[in-house]
Structures are given as C-alpha cells and as structure tokens.
Amino acid sequence: SxxxxxGHYSRLKQESVAQWNKNFKDEEDQKPxxxxxxEPCACVPSMTxxxxxxxxxxxxxxxxxxxxxxxxxxxREEVVNFAVFATLxxxxxxxxxxxxxxxxxxxxxxxxxxxxxxxxxxxxxFAITIAxxxxxxxxxxxxxxxxxxxxQFLASLWYSLSFIPYARTAVKTVLLACCPVCPNDMLDD
Numbered sequence: 001s002x003x004x005x006x007g008h009y010s011r012l013k014q015e016s017v018a019q020w021n022k023n024f025k026d027e028e029d030q031k032p033x034x035x036x037x038x039e040p041c042a043c044v045p046s047m048t049x050x051x052x053x054x055x056x057x058x059x060x061x062x063x064x065x066x067x068x069x070x071x072x073x074x075x076r077e078e079v080v081n082f083a084v085f086a087t088l089x090x091x092x093x094x095x096x097x098x099x100x101x102x103x104x105x106x107x108x109x110x111x112x113x114x115x116x117x118x119x120x121x122x123x124x125x126f127a128i129t130i131a132x133x134x135x136x137x138x139x140x141x142x143x144x145x146x147x148x149x150x151x152q153f154l155a156s157l158w159y160s161l162s163f164i165p166y167a168r169t170a171v172k173t174v175l176l177a178c179c180p181v182c183p184n185d186m187l188d189d
Contacts, residue, residue, distance in 0.1 A: 047099075055099035063092030079141045083133030086149050087126050090156055094122075097163075109163070118159040125152040 047055070067089030073082035098106050110119055129148040136144050161167040 052099045056096045059096035059099060060093055063089045063094075063096060065089070066092060074142070074146075077142060079136075079145050080133045082142075083129050083145045083149065087129050087152065090152060091126065094156065094159075115159070115162045118155070118162055122152075122155040122159045125155045 066085050070082050070085035070089065073079075073085060100106075101109070109115070125148065129145060129152050132148050133141060133145045135141075158168070161171060
C-alpha cells in the first residue's frame with residue numbers, strides 16, 4: 001500500500017512538472033527586462049540607487065497611506081471620497097515603480113504586447129471605479145464601488161505579476177489546479 005502511494009505520488013509529481021514546464025514554454029515575460037537597479041537611468045541619471053529606493057518607498061508609502069485613509073471614508077459612507085482615495089493610492093503604488101527603472105523605461109515596459117490587456121483593464125478599472133462612485137448613490141453605490149475596488153486590486157495584482165518572470169503562469173497553474181472544471185485557456189491573456 002505504501003509503495004502504491006509512492007508510485008501514485010511520483011506519477012502526479014512528474015505530470016505536474018511536465019504541465020509546469022509546458023506552461024512556462026513560450027511565455028514572453030520569463031526573462032528579466034531592462035536595466036537593473038545598479039545601472040544609471042537615462043531619465044534620472046543623477047539619482048543614486050539609494051535615492052531611487054527611497055523615492056520608491058515614499059511613493060509606495062503615500063499610496064498605501066491614501067488607500068488606508070479610504071477606510072475612514074467607507075465608515076462614514078462617503079463613497080466618492082472612498083473611491084478617490086483608494087484609486088489614488090493604487091495609482092501612486094503603480095507610479096512608485098517609475099523610480100526603480102526610470103519613467104521612460106517603465107512606460108516602454110508598460111506597453112509591451114504581453115502586458116497591454118492587463119494595462120487596459122487596470123486603467124479602465126480606475127476610471128470605472130470613480131465613475132460608479134460619482135453616479136451611484138446610497139448603499140447601492142457603496143456596494144458597487146467596493147466591488148469595482150476589488151476588481152481594481154485584482155487588475156493591479158495581475159498587471160504587477162506581468163513584471164515577475166513566470167509569476168502569471170504560476171498563478172494560472174495554481175488556479176487551474178484548484179478549479180479542475182475550468183478550461184485550460186480560461187486565464188489566457
């Protein structure tokens with residue numbers, strides 16, 4: 001019985017590795033892109049490595065602070081302020097990456113073909129969240145705004161994962177493993 005379980009485990013492991021390797025093949029975002037943090041940036045050549053990390057930290061910290069402040073507005077049921085602060089927090093978090101590799105380099109990376117759909121969905125989610133908060137009133141507006149902020153967070157996460165080699169493929173593999181009834185192409189970009 002123990003040898004049977006080991007054989008079954010070994011076969012599952014081989015199948016998983018084969019599926020993992022198949023998923024990673026031909027993925028465009030598997031190679032690190034652009035200059036490293038140690039290289040000078042053409043747009044901000046005077047910033048040192050330390051200054052860029054500090055700039056990233058401050059920008060990301062302010063974004064997190066705005067996102068956190070949005071919670072106070074949800075308690076007071078100020079839907080528009082809630083949506084604006086949360087969205088601005090997400091935008092600042094996104095902009096914080098401009099310090100790491102420079103604005104021009106980051107903008108070029110943002111519009112790469114394997115990232116365009118995620119970028120479009122992310123930018124659309126910013127606009128839709130604010131539009132829903134402004135146009136819908138009461139509890140309905142609050143609930144819809146929260147739904148779109150969750151969507152905004154997921155879009156931001158998916159977009160961010162496109163910068164980490166193999167990250168989106170790993171997430172797809174895990175999601176497909178957790179949801180065996182889902183078609184294999186369900187999460188394709």
